[in-house]
Amino acid sequence: MADERATTNEEWMARGQKVMLGNYKPMPVAIVGGEGSHVIDADGNRYIDFVSGIAVSALGHNHPQLVSAIQQQAGRVLHTANVVWNEQAVRLAEKLVATSFADRVFFCNSGAEAIEAMIKLARKVFFDRGEGRYEIVSFQNSFHGRTLGALTCTGQDKYRQGFEPLLPGVRIVPYGDLSALEQAMTERTAAVLIEPIQGEGGLRVPPPGFLKAVRDLTQRHGCLMLLDEVQSGVGRCGTMWGYEGEGFVPDVMAIAKGIGGGMPLGAMLTTEALGAALPPGTHGSTFGGNPVACAAGNAVMDVVSDPAFLARVDKLGHHLLSRLNQMVRNHRKVCVEARGRGLWCGLELNIDVTNLPRQSLKRGLMLNIIGGKVIRVAPPLVIDQATLDEGLDILDSLLATLGDEPTRV
Numbered sequence: 219m220a221d222e223r224a225t226t227n228e229e230w231m232a233r234g235q236k237v238m239l240g241n242y243k244p245m246p247v248a249i250v251g252g253e254g255s256h257v258i259d260a261d262g263n264r265y266i267d268f269v270s271g272i273a274v275s276a277l278g279h280n281h282p283q284l285v286s287a288i289q290q291q292a293g294r295v296l297h298t299a300n301v302v303w304n305e306q307a308v309r310l311a312e313k314l315v316a317t318s319f320a321d322r323v324f325f326c327n328s329g330a331e332a333i334e335a336m337i338k339l340a341r342k343v344f345f346d347r348g349e350g351r352y353e354i355v356s357f358q359n360s361f362h363g364r365t366l367g368a369l370t371c372t373g374q375d376k377y378r379q380g381f382e383p384l385l386p387g388v389r390i391v392p393y394g395d396l397s398a399l400e401q402a403m404t405e406r407t408a409a410v411l412i413e414p415i416q417g418e419g420g421l422r423v424p425p426p427g428f429l430k431a432v433r434d435l436t437q438r439h440g441c442l443m444l445l446d447e448v449q450s451g452v453g454r455c456g457t458m459w460g461y462e463g464e465g466f467v468p469d470v471m472a473i474a475k476g477i478g479g480g481m482p483l484g485a486m487l488t489t490e491a492l493g494a495a496l497p498p499g500t501h502g503s504t505f506g507g508n509p510v511a512c513a514a515g516n517a518v519m520d521v522v523s524d525p526a527f528l529a530r531v532d533k534l535g536h537h538l539l540s541r542l543n544q545m546v547r548n549h550r551k552v553c554v555e556a557r558g559r560g561l562w563c564g565l566e567l568n569i570d571v572t573n574l575p576r577q578s579l580k581r582g583l584m585l586n587i588i589g590g591k592v593i594r595v596a597p598p599l600v601i602d603q604a605t606l607d608e609g610l611d612i613l614d615s616l617l618a619t620l621g622d623e624p625t626r627v
């Protein structure tokens with residue numbers, strides 16, 4: 219069959235453009251393999267991976283423990299649905315409960331689905347209490363996913379335009395602005411939905427103490443704090459969860475991206491008391507808790523929840539941020555600021571660098587840009603310092619060319 223014959227980046231691109239919906243703008247490479255913190259394209263080129271499939275591939279590529287967990291489970295049972303118990307889901311829920319504030323877990327398949335579950339839980343909690351609370355307050359520049367509920371809470375017009383009318387009862391206030399939040403909260407507010415650091419908003423770190431103040435405010439108003447840890451969670455920040463070290467715990471948390479190590483897996487975590495609002499029949503997902511996805515999740519948790527592993531991510535994260543800060547000083551003409559936590563940093567520029575990833579590919583580095591001006595650095599959490607430095611050297615050399623060459627190809 220001619221079907222398997224395509225062997226080059228160009229061929230895959232040409233075939234893809236004929237049959238794939240044009241909703242993405244992929245880089246001009248087809249990734250066919252990977253090894254640790256490198257990915258390999260159809261032409262045989264190797265790249266240092268600073269993208270991790272959008273902060274997903276926590277264990278990098280071809281991690282032996284992860285691969286073998288998936289293979290073993292695939293040879294046992296692929297799917298059961300939630301009409302029965304499945305050992306992988308139970309084991310993974312136990313690990314999530316043991317490492318977080320939560321004591322109940324709902325599994326789904328993506329970040330947006332985990333957000334939807336949080337919104338439904340918040341509404342149901344107050345329905346059960348007979349309180350007329352259903353409103354959600356979220357933040358400008360946030361990103362919570364593409365489904366209509368999650369999209370309604372996403373505070374970026376570029377994602378919302380053309381899809382209105384969205385869900386009623388969502389108010390959006392500036393991130394970091396406590397008094398605006400307080401003003402938006404009414405007796406109808408069911409929950410505040412917030413990211414510990416805004417990922418797709420450009421790696422925006424909130425002012426010190428802001429998250430804790432939001433937490434206190436929700437408690438004073440008798441509403442819930444829904445934490446979106448879809449990108450920040452699972453060790454990305456150098457702690458198991460992004461809320462750690464901030465002096466509070468949320469009521470509900472959404473996770474996805476890193477937890478499956480590359481398998482589609484999401485979850486909502488909450489307390490026993492709040493979780494009771496969703497008894498049998500009120501919510502569900504056919505694939506949620508899929509045994510293969512959860513087997514992957516178990517392998518990821520076994521590796522990442524090790525305190526020595528997290529300490530290493532934290533240490534590498536400090537190194538990464540200090541090198542990015544050095545680049546800001548070295549390339550003042552184009553750099554604005556470096557920020558982030560753990561192996562999750564952003565370098566903001568004052569020019570559009572939408573096409574920088576194409577240039578970096580030519581030098582062996584895979585990069586990703588948020589909103590035109592922020593370079594996201596989110597390598598696999600297993601990256602070694604030499605590879606991280608090698609990638610950062612390439613980035614540094616690219617920045618040096620920026621003021622001089624036209625950035626738009």
Ligand SMILES: *Cc1c(COP(=O)(O)O)cnc(C)c1O
Pocket residue numbers: 327328329330331333361362363364413417418446447448449450474475
């Ligand atoms: C990616 C992301 C989502 C949406 O996750 P999907 O799996 O793409 O649905 C939600 N919230 C945050 C913070 C994210 O980064």
